[in-house]
Amino acid sequence: MDPLITPAEFFLPYEFYPAVLLLCLGALVVYVRGLTRVPGRIGFGRTFSFIFGVVLIYLVMQTRFDYWSQHMFFVHRLQHLILHHLGPFLIAIALPGPVLAAGTPAGVRRVLAAVWRRPPIRHVYAAVQQPAVAGVLFVGLIYLWLFPPVHFYAMLDARLYALMNWSMLVDGLLFWWMIMHGWPGAEHSHRPYAWRILLLFLIALPQIAIGAYIALCGHSLYDVYAVCGRIWPVAPAVDQQTGGLITWIPSAMMSLFGMLVVLRQWLHAEKRLQETMTDDGHVLA
Amino acid sequence: MLLVLALLAACSRQAPWQTRSIDGFMPDLAFHLEDDHGHSVQAGDYAGKVVMLFFGFSHCHDTCPATLGKLSAVLDAIGTPAADARVLFVSIDPRRDTPARLAVYTKAFAPQVIGVTGSRAQLDALSKRYRVAYSYGKNYPHGNYAVYHSSAVFVFDRNGRARLLFQQDDSAEAIRADLDRLLSQSPPA
Numbered sequence: 001m002d003p004l005i006t007p008a009e010f011f012l013p014y015e016f017y018p019a020v021l022l023l024c025l026g027a028l029v030v031y032v033r034g035l036t037r038v039p040g041r042i043g044f045g046r047t048f049s050f051i052f053g054v055v056l057i058y059l060v061m062q063t064r065f066d067y068w069s070q071h072m073f074f075v076h077r078l079q080h081l082i083l084h085h086l087g088p089f090l091i092a093i094a095l096p097g098p099v100l101a102a103g104t105p106a107g108v109r110r111v112l113a114a115v116w117r118r119p120p121i122r123h124v125y126a127a128v129q130q131p132a133v134a135g136v137l138f139v140g141l142i143y144l145w146l147f148p149p150v151h152f153y154a155m156l157d158a159r160l161y162a163l164m165n166w167s168m169l170v171d172g173l174l175f176w177w178m179i180m181h182g183w184p185g186a187e188h189s190h191r192p193y194a195w196r197i198l199l200l201f202l203i204a205l206p207q208i209a210i211g212a213y214i215a216l217c218g219h220s221l222y223d224v225y226a227v228c229g230r231i232w233p234v235a236p237a238v239d240q241q242t243g244g245l246i247t248w249i250p251s252a253m254m255s256l257f258g259m260l261v262v263l264r265q266w267l268h269a270e271k272r273l274q275e276t277m278t279d280d281g282h283v284l285a
Numbered sequence: 286m287l288l289v290l291a292l293l294a295a296c297s298r299q300a301p302w303q304t305r306s307i308d309g310f311m312p313d314l315a316f317h318l319e320d321d322h323g324h325s326v327q328a329g330d331y332a333g334k335v336v337m338l339f340f341g342f343s344h345c346h347d348t349c350p351a352t353l354g355k356l357s358a359v360l361d362a363i364g365t366p367a368a369d370a371r372v373l374f375v376s377i378d379p380r381r382d383t384p385a386r387l388a389v390y391t392k393a394f395a396p397q398v399i400g401v402t403g404s405r406a407q408l409d410a411l412s413k414r415y416r417v418a419y420s421y422g423k424n425y426p427h428g429n430y431a432v433y434h435s436s437a438v439f440v441f442d443r444n445g446r447a448r449l450l451f452q453q454d455d456s457a458e459a460i461r462a463d464l465d466r467l468l469s470q471s472p473p474a
Contacts, residue, residue: 153307153310160310227450228437230418231418232433
């Protein structure tokens with residue numbers, strides 16, 4: 001136990017990743033800069049959601065929380081819930097694209113746009129953002145890192161551990177961005193709303209299955225925590241059950257929240273469409 | 286195609302280890318600590334030896350004496366070749382485990398068992414390197430407190446490379462077979 005942990009000890013990173021600091025700080029600076037430049041007003045809710053998402057991601061990767069995550073299974077599951085679900089979800093529902101674009105210095109924006117136009121990058125992005133591919137990637141990564149032999153070495157090897165957390169964060173951002181914005185090539189169609197809701201439902205099922213299995217299987221799956229030493233006197237079975245429950249319930253709940261947000265987007269889009277139509281169903285030019 | 290088959294054959298001839306291999310997953314042996322005579326020690330002092338690194342504390346009732354007892358019995362059974370093995374018992378309870386106390390404690394086990402400890406900073410550096418945690422229970426620092434620690438033994442070959450992990454449920458036979466094999470591998474050129 002860390003009975004007397006000072007704020008300084010809590011906020012200093014256990015494993016310092018300069019890239020996390022740069023990315024989070026950069027995102028906040030660009031966003032705040034963008035708020036003053038973007039035409040129209042961005043509501044407080046959207047701003048708060050974006051900043052909260054970025055801060056959460058930073059906190060779970062660059063504070064004492066990361067140390068706890070390495071030594072308690074249930075804290076590790078909480079860390080991934082934030083990296084793969086909640087943090088990217090909060091960022092994506094803020095629809096921060098225009099604000100970030102407005103906040104990026106013109107020179108940097110030109111370079112990024114040039115990189116973005118390169119066919120390999122565009123094609124890879126379009127491919128991983130296809131709903132089926134994105135869904136398989138999202139669930140596949142959860143299964144991969146929770147597969148006991150892989151999990152063992154990921155917790156033992158600092159490089160694999162970093163790769164695991166980065167892969168969850170990047171995939172989380174890609175996935176929730178696609179859910180909230182649609183995928184390349186589908187911007188002008190209405191059907192994607194239903195597909196996104198269906199996808200959210202489908203990805204919840206395997207997460208419920210693996211979470212329930214971890215929580216209820218009744219035998220120890222992850223002995224790496226005994227090898228490396230737990231930091232709190234929590235029974236290994238309780239640690240595993242709690243971790244399983246976190247993988248099972250809040251993760252599936254995120255699908256539900258996602259569905260509600262997409263449904264709301266859908267209704268707004270329908271309403272906009274209604275408003276631009278005449279009584280006999282013709283779209284006004 | 287033939288090359289691939291030859292490679293596969295070469296790989297399969299090597300029997301798997303009976304305990305868990307961590308080859309390539311953990312950094313080489315490196316530390317700065319104090320031994321049970323109060324002398325400062327570092328990894329270089331054990332060059333050419335097969336080193337087993339184990340974290341614990343002398344007031345421990347179960348894991349530590351059981352593990353050190355098992356390793357001692359294995360070393361004893363291996364006999365002469367085991368002269369090149371060392372068990373570094375790293376006490377993560379330096380408040381109670383003075384060098385003198387560690388010297389008395391390790392006497393109960395095989396002569397290859399060496400008690401080492403250090404400052405909190407030294408211990409933190411070593412435990413971070415091998416990604417192990419330790420923490421103190423109720424009543425710390427006064428009274429009879431428990432220490433939570435890692436339960437595994439990290440095994441390094443003669444070159445200081447991390448090779449194996451002995452876990453609590455590994456049998457003495459499995460540990461003996463793997464230790465024998467590691468000891469028979471040639472020392473550094």
